[in-house]
Amino acid sequence: MFEGTTIVAVKKENGDYAMAGDGQVTLSERVVIKHKARKVRRIYNDEVIIGFAGSVSDAITLAEKFESYLEKHSGNIKRAAVEVAQSWRRDKVLTKLEAMLIALNKDTLLIISGTGEVIEPDDSVIAIGSGGSYALAAAKALVENTDLKAKEIVLKSMEIAANICVYTNNEITVESV
Template identity: 45%
Template sequence: MPKIKSTTVCAIRHNGEVAIGADGQATLGNTVAKNNVKKIRKLQEGKIVTGFAGSTADAFTLLERFDEKLSTYGGNMKRAAIELAKDWRMDRYLRRLEAMMIVADKEEILVISGTGDVLEPDNEIAVIGSGSMYAQSAALALKKHATQMTAEEMVRESLNIAADICIYTNHNLIVEKV
């Protein structure tokens, strides 16, 4: 059975605003299986926004675990992310999950991976998925040269540029602000 391919998720913090977005494409092998998947979720009454890339079922498992960690640690996003990463790396079941997450609140953006990493990205830009390097390049250029744009506009444009290049990324975008 062909593996489900990734997607593109991009988060940017710019001028005090944080936005995170993702495309809507899910592929199975070289076929588009669905073109309007929602890969962005709000947690903690909209105070935290997450985006995921990878296997959808695996991502939902991680989202549930992350939400539990947020509840356990009083909404402290960084602490919840670190505890999730520890569990993800140590737990035999979680270790097999194939997904990555970006989580963001008003103060910070974090990338969480199954290798136990919780990364605070440089330049307040986080990207994951198959089109991530295209979106990151675009986001870096926009942050540097298009300073009048909002974080949401930068996320949209970065994802659109990635969708023009990456076959696993489409133009059906969902973008949320924190």
């Protein structure tokens, strides 16, 4: 379902946070149709970083819906995410969207799914997409065993995932604070 993308995010205690995503878009699990897609971007006055995975149109719909609720709630990520989830569950068409989104700012790290879940991880690292488990493992190891900055951790984690996952490439976009 989420093939062709990997997104990883790290939020450190000192206000250092970053997110990275690869650029690969895969059609029908067999053909790479784009190498440099940008799936990580800043929104809400550059205070919030989002990264999305899944069906392209579904992921963009989820990101746009989240961004509109973020504006409505003055940048409150948790409130916007809950409202997206509530609206998602009320709409019979939207409940079938195949997408996930990571939202990150200085205070909050969340996953928002296209099926209406909002998940706050137990620790400061999260990843989604086909190579997400590889990037997640790498990021957790780097957070626990190095003094690297968040930007360096997400970049290195994406490089590791790209070397393992066929749906993840080395065209990496990083956004950090």
